[in-house]
Amino acid sequence: MTTLQLKDVTKQFDLRSGLKTTKFTAVSHANFTLESGKTVALVGQSGSGKSTIAKMILGLETPTEGQILIDGKPVDHHGRKADHIFRKTVQMVFQDPYASLNPFHTVEHHIARPMKLHHPGMSNEEVHKRVIELLDRVRLTPGEDFAKRLPSELSGGQRQRVAIARALAPEPSILIADEPVSALDVSIRLGVLNLLARLQREENLGVLYITHDMATARHFSDEIMVMCRGEIVERGPADDVILNPKSDYTKTLIGAAPDPERRLKELAVARAAH
Amino acid sequence: MTETTEIKTNVIPPVYETDPVLEIDDFCVEYRAEKTVQAVKHVNLKLGRGEVLGLAGESGCGKSTLAYGVNRLLKPPAVITSGRVVFNSREGYPIDVRALEGDDLRMFRWEKISMVFQGAMNSLNPVKKIKDQLGDVFTTHRPEMSKKERLDKCGELLERVGVDRNRLNAYPHELSGGMRQRVMIAMAMALDPQVMIMDEPTTALDVVVQREILREITRLKDEFGFAVIFITHDLPLLLEISDRIAVMRKGEIIELNDAMSLYTNPQQEYTAKLLSSFPSLTGDRGSFIRTGSEDLAEGASPFATKE
Amino acid sequence: MKYVLRKLGFYLVALWAALTLNFFLPRIMPGNPVDQMISKLAQKGQVTPATRHAIELMLGSDSSVPMWQQYLNYFGNIFRGDLGVSVTYFPNSVSSVIGSTLPWTVGLVGISTILAFLIGTLLGTLAGWKRGSWIDNLIPVTTLLQSIPYFWLALILLYFFGLLNPIFPLFGGYDVWSVTPGWSWEFIGSVIKYGTLPAITIVLSSVGGWMLGMRNMMVATLSEDYILTAEAKGLSRFKIMTSYAARNAILPSISGFAISLGFVVAGSIVAESVFSYPGIGFALLTAVQNNDYALMQGIFMIITVSVLGANLFMDLIYGFIDPRTRAQG
Amino acid sequence: ACGGTSSSTAQDGTVVSIFNGTTGTFNENFNPFSPTALGPTLGVIYETLYWYNLATDEDPTPMLATGYEWNEDGSELTITTREGVKWQDGEPFSAADVAFTFNLIHDTPALNTNGTACTAKLIDENHVKLIFPTKNADGTPFDEPFKGAYMQEGGILGGQAIVPEHIWKNVKDPMNYTNANPIGTGAFKLSRFTNQSYSFSAFKDYWNGAPKIDGVRYIALNDASAATSTLMAGQVDWMSAYIPSYQTLLKNYPRISAVNTPRLTTVVMTCSNTEAGCKGPQTDTAVRQAMYYGMNRTQLNKLAGAGAGAIGSPTMLMPDRDRKWITDKNLVTTPETEDQEKAKQILEDAGWKMGDDGYRYKDGVKLSMTIQTVAGWSDYILINDTLKQQMKPLGIEIISTQMAWNQWNENEQKGNYQLSLDSLGLGVTADPYYTYNPRYSSLQMAKVGETSGGQNYARYSNPKVDDAIEAAAGTEDEAERKAQYAIVQKEIANDVPYIPVYINSMLTEFNDSKVTGWPTEDNMYALPAAWKAWDMGIILQHLEPKQ
């Protein structure tokens, strides 16, 4: 049971325009908690600061203000050991599966490395066995065959599965998934999302599902947070947020999302009128 | 959105059988790369006047290839191996598009069929002012226009899509993504074409902007009466705006039907799968998908097919 | 502001580094001008201790001034525009030597660089536009030309077209026999005639680089969506090629061009050596051979300043030729 | 076959084009006192009192002077100047100009590159007296008693350009004066200067009669190869550059002729003096002698000198020109081929014993020396390489290195070398004093690491030689001098601080088709090198347009 907590986290960037430098607040006073076994969706328009939050959690950006706590203790990326433990606990799946795998390394390399890093005692055979296991777990079978492949020999969905397997390798309890399907083809999306959902259930993972797709956010998470211009404007259980949006912004978002049912209704109305 | 106008025009089904503006017969395109890829296979399609035809299908199924092929924009190694494209001009004569060469072809393009391409950022030349890019449509097709007329016309076009006239002097990077897309639409309308092909015009935009643009397109179409081929892989989106929808898979059109029938009663398993890939926002199917098998969708991936 | 300061800082540091290098390099070189002059005189006649004394007096070379003092004086003099006195051409000042040689170099190498750029870019445009055509197949040929040692090509051309078939003159900047320098057509014509072969050689050996660069940029640009848009718009092929493809593809070449203009002064050494061209490159070589510190420093400084100047100029104008960079200042 | 552009045009008359070795561009400097003055300043524009022909052993030719006389103790030199000489601006020349010139030098030490120490006193229109100090300025006697300034005669009479008083008295800073409009007494007057070429027109009122050609033009070229091309194309009429296989060239181009005047002795210079700080086996006289006897000069000449070099003399004089100064018949010429037995014997006697590796050792020191020359001097490199092969059988190891001219020159001046291949320059006159004094006198020597104004780079120091040179300098009597030189010759032939190789060829090429009157092998009326000061003026006066 791990909890990850963001306390009043703010991130500012320096923007240069012409001769002036201005401060731009990408994330402002974000507060939320992630627990193992729960999926929290973070939705919002492009540029609302979702990825920035993910990066701060992973230590790829440093918050300007505020703290990130893991099990109540502040995360420390400086101490080698503390960082190591953190890395084992929190993992990330990146947005673009085409960019998140190194074209020069085999699938096995991608999964084995984090494993070796976090289980230095494991023998090579054990590592290999675990890799195959993991590949099986993400439904890349036969694992022996996939392990030897290069990323260029995989489809987008398969790549994303490798990326997920890699994230699972250190046996984390928190998984940050930053738009894990937006680069994928429509028909593969659900497969990957379902996989994530299954793993969350089976491995008791805490998942932060970042997306701008309201529909999948609703169906794949327990809770939804809506971000707008760096601020979390609304949060609550998934169905509540979608079906009874409180904030104006959430309403706009929902209104903008394509919804065939709505058209259907409209057509029906029009026909009737005719 | 002004819902009333939108509904009104689409009530009467368009007459694509009797008075098509564009007829595509047995259209085949191959990429003769290291390995020959049949990107478009025996496509037959008729586009009615003023109709919005949605073209759906996932990445790589040949949607763009078909669109470019119709406008003769394909580059080597793409080869049109067979097929006929006939454009029935409003003025009352047919044009065999594949027989056009040189100046004839250039005169045909944009005048009769204009296009809006996927990424607006990339469709506009980053180092030329908006007015020059709008203007050179006129310098090419309306050489007799004076400079002032041209400028006026460009300004008018911009205003038509809701962009301020003084943006004529801007460079593309000075406009937001949505504005750039609108500029492209304005450009596509410049010569009052009869067909407009839109290749994923909203994919790169976020939903709010996307919504605005769609609204704009519908409005303009109604006002000027051009036919639209709207390409995207976002089926829900197509369902909202198109009269008929063609579903493509592996280069073939596997299903073609009017939007409502397609949604409510898909004939092909693949169409059904595609539809189910988009969980409904307000509908009730979320829980089903979440517990469903993840292999279902993956199996539908073109990448997963065995060689 | 920070950006501008940084850029400015860079130019200052670069200038300082170049000038400092300029100060120290000649000083750590062997020999000194006095010994040099004595050894040369010794070949012509008697040399006595008095000679050394006389020359030391004449050159005012006093080695007792401490290094740091010399260093400070050096900067002081540069800012006063005083580049000192050339030992080789004593008692002429370095400025006058540079003044009399620089125009020749700038004329010859400058014009050839511009020509090479224009021709190369044009060929590159065509080659990229008509990929796979005969003009594209020219690229390996120009690459071969580029891999030929410049002086070797020059000497062969000189042998065939200067000596065996005297189409072009063998040496010099103009006809020293019958033409008086000045702003007369006769003189200008003569300068052009004398500059033709060196210019051809420079163009031949540098056109390939421009061509390849432009061709590759063209190819990359041609796959951009806005080219397709332009084509769909029905624009004429010529218009697409020039005002869409080439206009964009040329941007990197232009910055390369500005920088190569900066190197005009530096790149002329071998050319001038082969054609006995009265330019600054050869003056540099002479200065090095004669331990002429002041002249060496002066020329080196001119070179550095022109390179830095070209870079600065490029930084300044790039915003105008590429509007995208303007936003970032 | 290759006419090329004509080197003169009708309007200019007959103009001779000269490449005098100046490379790069010309910079205006016609100041005869400046060491960087353009070549023709000395000889073509300005003239000396007398002219010494270094090609022969003739007496000096009177130029601006017609006579000179030393007083008893050699402290005063009275000169009779020529009458009827005009400066190129029409003003008459007189003894006052000579007096002015020498006083100017005296008052401006920076101009005094000849080391002249006299003041001048005008006697009358045609006579001037040069007075040499016999005491220090404060009246105390010199450290060495004054023995006469005879040895300055050559420099004063044959090495000093006379300048017009009426112009130079107004020159504020004669040291930095570029003298853009030079007025001399010479046969040609500067007519135009540019950075690539400058030309002279004939001075009709020249005292020795107007020159027969109409003008002279000097052109700037970058190297000998470019010069050769222009010579072949008929654009250059006179130049001095070594052309490999020039015999072939002459055959193909009948209008080109060439003369060879070997005057510069190629030597292996040795840093010979341990007391001055030299290190290495070459400080042992025996080693130098062994090299002297061990080298095969015929082979060296054939390979490196294209057979155009002349055989030298252990006295370092020119056997053809200076025969009268060489007393000992055995010292007239160097051996032509090697005498290995003698060389080996010398080494054995000196204690250099053959080691197992084929090289000799003495007290554990290997007989191995490094010889330096300038990178790119292909004939010198060849000599070094060949020497290495020739010395090997004697048990001497030679290591050949090449470096930039600057470095090579500095090494010689500072003594940071063991062996160096170089040549000995020309003296002011043919008198052996000008060969011996700068090279062998310990007064001209500096310790290793230091430089002196002199050229005793071998750091040779021998009291007998010093005394003899001094004695020779102190007398006007030729027989006495010859006796003193004999002492020097005996010593240096034994010590060989400079080991003579051969007298290098000095090739000068002419275009015969336009003018006649060039020096020939049979009529060497002047040293023909195009760069030779003074002589070029003489040669130009001899030229006549070809009809």
Place this chain on the structure above:
Amino acid sequence: MAATTTKAGKARKSRADSMLPPMTPKLAVGLTIVAIIAAFAIFVPFFVDDPNKVSDIGMTGPSAEHWLGTTQTGQDVFAQLAYACRGSLFIGLTVGVLAVALSSFFGILGAYVGGATDEAFSLLSNVMLVIPGLPLMIVIASYMPSKSSVLVAGVLALTSWAGPARVLRGYTMSVRSRDYVLAARVAGEKPWRILFVEIFPNLIPLLASQAMSAVIAAILGEAGLSYLGLGATDSYTWGTMLYYAQNGMALILGAWWWFIPPGLCIALFGAALALINFSVDEIVNPKLKAATRSQIKKWKLEEKAGKAKTDAAFTPVASVNGNVINGTKEAVAS
């Protein structure tokens, strides 16, 4: 369709394979020439005479005994050429290695470490970039008392790393921010491992291309220096050969066999490397893949064939296509 991916069972490309350029005529020609010259440089010196050996025959043309004639001192040009190949290749390779090492150090490391190191490194390389190479080389070269080829190579390398370093820096910056590098950081990899295992392999094609350019530039630079008399003094190179040939006025005296071969070797070698570089460029930037003339011709024919087939299958459209233009005019008029 669906050709983008291959499944198991099909012959798989190995990791090394994906880095090798596809064999094209250009690449084949380039590799062949380089191989021949390299073999010549490596083996031939063992079989020829001492290149310094002089003889009395002077400048003579090619003969059975001297395949490429002799120099003015009767040295065998062929033997010299063999040694010169060796010397030039040595310099070229040394510079290639040094320049790549330097540019990698300053370019990759700076970009990877970031912060003050990056600032300092990029300032240094920018300054080095604006300091003109050849004059600097001349000055440095003339400072060195005796120049070994190692030294000349060092000087050439010193003046040639800055440009490539800047390119590398830009490229490293972009690779550094790629997701897979971030992923490695998230996995907890050590920085040096990320640099060498994750980033470096991606730079290999670029480095290869830069190394080849550096070799060409070095060989040309060496030739230029030698021509000015500032080249290496301890060994033969193509440059020194040309220098001696020029000194010996080989060309003027008609001794083409002495002057032409070294220059030709440089040109051929340079062109061969450039041809190889084209192919490497095609990996780095697949857009540059060249279409050959025959391919284009073939394409045009196929396009025609496709049209003919259709024309046969359909009845021709009644209108004349010239009408389009009329149509345009009408449209304007109306």
